[in-house]
Amino acid sequence: MYRRMVRIREFETAASDLFRRGAVKGTVHPYIGQEASGVGVCLALRQDDLIAGTHRSHGHNIAKGADPAKMMAEILGRETGYCKGRGGSMHIAAFETGSLGALAVVGSGIPLAVGAGLAFKLRHEDRVAVPFTGEGGTNTGNWHESVNMAAIWSLPVVFVLENNHYAVSTKVDDVIKIKDLSERARAYGIPGVCVDGFDVVAVYEAAVEAVARARRGEGPTLLVTECYRLEGHYAGEPEVYRTRDEVKEQWKREPLARFRADATGAGWLANADLDAIDVEVKQEIAAAVEFAKNSPAPDPATAMDYIYA
Amino acid sequence: MSTASERDAVSLTGSKPTLSPELIVQVAEVAPARDLTYQEAVREALREAMVRDPAVFVMGEDIGKHGGAFGVTRTLFDQFGPDRIINTPISENTIVGAGTGAALVGMRPVMEIMFVDFSGLAMDQICTQAAKLRLMTGGQVKVPWVLRMPQGGGAGKSIAAQHSQSLEVWFAHIPGLKVVLPSTPYDAKGLLTAAIQDDNPVIFLEQKFLYSFRGAVPEGEYSLPLGVCDIKRSGRDVTVIASGLMVWYAMLAAKILAPEGIDVEVVDVQTISPLDRATIGRSARKTGRVVVVAEACKSYGPTGEWAISAMEEAFEYLRAPIVRVTGRDTPIPFADSIEKGVWPETEDIVAAIRSTMAW
Structure with a gap:
């Protein structure tokens, strides 16, 4: 649990550094601050359960068990990346560890999870599909159509809504009238749960229940994780829409320190154990960066590959 | 030299019932x-x-x-x-x-x-x-x-x-x-x-x-290849490239013009994309005249792609400018009297063929 959260933090820190130094082209959308949400949910899933991601899904992939080296290679546009350098940061999807793709149009990945859930139900498989979205994505037609469809057919889907409070620059209060986003579930006749998205244990417990319900064939749940996006929309973004004080205040709640305090306080783990994990993960991510840098770029002669199956 | 897609298209034509103009006329018959x-x-x-x-x-x-x-x-x-x-x-x-x-x-x-x-x-x-x-x-x-x-x-x-x-x-x-x-x-x-x-x-x-x-239609499952045009009628003088309903109109146009000694080849673009440019090229090289027909609007429509493909594949063989017959650039109006006028009709295709033959 802690290891995966640290792995996300270190990966995002390294990816953002590479982006600022120009080694990563395109863009990087860091998941820093939301680690507990992705990890808490994905640890409640089996390997053969599937997640649908977004433009901000490095964390979801790592939480589901993806290899940071193949992810870093993808971000650097290398042939050894999960998507052979054809996708990049916004489309990293490790299908081998249970991804349905990372779709970078806000809201667009959600229907894919409904379709996977439908297939599971039609084939009498006890698998579960989990679409991630932010609070911004819940204002899309995709979200409302999908929740409704999964609800009427009682599909094994857990809709995870990570309220990180900002859709690029737009604050949640400016675009959603209600405070508790889990209330939206009521309109579709499904349960809605809201948990502290900084608390990985709370997220995990809520996810376990929602996933079990889906697996039993009782239909979808809306699981809202109250998070905060501690970095900019993309790495290096100016963030003119919020104050430094506001961000500083939120950093006090960040999920890794939170888990450390909880774990050591309750005697689950000692600080030395956690420090050892920090060191190991730092080495792992450094190795991932090296692997990526030493990997070949795709051959220009293959530019037209993978258009059709 | 023929490509694989050309051979497929030709053998396909040989192995299937040909769409005859008579069929169109006799739609209502037993x-x-x-x-x-x-x-x-x-x-x-x-x-x-x-x-x-x-x-x-x-x-x-x-x-x-x-x-x-x-x-x-x-x-x-x-x-x-x-x-x-x-x-x-x-x-x-x-x-x-x-x-x-x-x-x-x-x-x-x-x-x-x-x-x-x-x-x-x-x-x-x-x-x-x-x-x-x-x-x-x-x-x-x-x-x-x-x-x-x-x-x-x-x-x-x-x-x-x-x-x-x-x-x-x-x-x-x-x-x-x-x-x-x-x-x-x-x-x-x-x-x-x-x-x-x-x-x-x-x-x-x-x-x-x-x-x-x-x-x-044969009983039992059979599949036709995607990505190839189908020659619905083989002809010597002019190629009409069309799809959907326009293929039937093109066949009628061919029937109307046959007594005048104008032998029309009808190429059915049944896979719009990926486009079988080889078959378009082969037909255009054979006849030297091309008419492109689509129900869709003219501007940026399918006929532009077909015409330029014919030109790319057969420019030195063309004996006349390529002529377009298309839907007009308008939202479709309701009233029957004006709706009729926005889609191509058989006589538009006949006129286009005559104009290209006049070169």
């Missing part, structure tokens, strides 16, 4: 036992695919007991039940997105959108998601689905601007999609069977006016 309508041919392809492959299911609005807006799925609900003929809410984007999700985990969904005009609601899932998933995942996945959509108009339909469009180029412009528009019952069944078996997202457009057209 047909042989295995004559089916275009609508029945589509239904038969769906039925046989579902019997053969449990991964195939059908999803769309009002397709259950009601049988869909054009009755294509009628009787299938009774045969296969609600788990395989799935009635959906009015949620076009999520119908397609759910189809993509199901396809990613091994199903072969066939979705129906009631009119192609409603596809605007689903363009994100069609063009920005499904079409790109294979490339942007580096080939980790494939998206084997079919999206069936009725399109186009036809004499006396009068369903106005939001139910009459011909939109094949919307999809043909997006690499990663295949786009099919069959003109005959035989083609409709064979091409739909191929589309369902194909591992890519296939846009399958059905010309609404053709639903009632009859033609010989």
Whole structure:
């Protein structure tokens, strides 16, 4: 649990550094601050359960068990990346560890999870599909159509809504009238749960229940994780829409320190154990960066590959 | 030297019943036992695919007991039940997105959108998601689905601007999609069977006016190759490139002109994308004259692509400028008196052929 959260933090820190130094082209959308949400949910899933991601899904992939080296290679546009350098940061999807793709149009990945859930139900498989979205994505037609469809057919889907409070620059209060986003579930006749998205244990417990319900064939749940996006929309973004004080205040709640305090306080783990994990993960991510840098770029002669199956 | 696609197209023509102008004239007459309508041919392809492959299911609005807006799925609900003929809410984007999700985990969904005009609601899932998933995942996945959509108009339909469009180029412009528009019952069944078996997202457009057209259709599953044009009539003097309903009009034009000694070749672009440029080129080189015909609007429409392809493949063989016959650049008006004037008619094709022959 802690290891995966640290792995996300270190990966995002390294990816953002590479982006600022120009080694990563395109863009990087860091998941820093939301680690507990992705990890808490994905640890409640089996390997053969599937997640649908977004433009901000490095964390979801790592939480589901993806290899940071193949992810870093993808971000650097290398042939050894999960998507052979054809996708990049916004489309990293490790299908081998249970991804349905990372779709970078806000809201667009959600229907894919409904379709996977439908297939599971039609084939009498006890698998579960989990679409991630932010609070911004819940204002899309995709979200409302999908929740409704999964609800009427009682599909094994857990809709995870990570309220990180900002859709690029737009604050949640400016675009959603209600405070508790889990209330939206009521309109579709499904349960809605809201948990502290900084608390990985709370997220995990809520996810376990929602996933079990889906697996039993009782239909979808809306699981809202109250998070905060501690970095900019993309790495290096100016963030003119919020104050430094506001961000500083939120950093006090960040999920890794939170888990450390909880774990050591309750005697689950000692600080030395956690420090050892920090060191190991730092080495792992450094190795991932090296692997990526030493990997070949795709051959220009293959530019037209993978258009059709 | 002939390419593989040319050989396929030629052998295909040889092995199938030719669409004759007589068939058009005798539509209402008693047909042989295995004559089916275009609508029945589509239904038969769906039925046989579902019997053969449990991964195939059908999803769309009002397709259950009601049988869909054009009755294509009628009787299938009774045969296969609600788990395989799935009635959906009015949620076009999520119908397609759910189809993509199901396809990613091994199903072969066939979705129906009631009119192609409603596809605007689903363009994100069609063009920005499904079409790109294979490339942007580096080939980790494939998206084997079919999206069936009725399109186009036809004499006396009068369903106005939001139910009459011909939109094949919307999809043909997006690499990663295949786009099919069959003109005959035989083609409709064979091409739909191929589309369902194909591992890519296939846009399958059905010309609404053709639903009632009859033609010989073999029993049992058979598939026709995607990505090849079909020579519907072999001729010496001029090539008419067309698709859908316009193929029938082109055949009629050929019949009208035959007594004058003008021998017309009709090339049916039954797969709009990827386009079989080789067959277009071969025909244009043979005849030296080309007329391109589509129901869709003129500007940025399919005829522009066909004409430039003929030029690229056969410029030095062309003996006359290429002539376009197209729908006019307007939303489709309602009143019968003006609706008629916006689509090409047989006589427009006849006039175009005469003009190119006059060079």
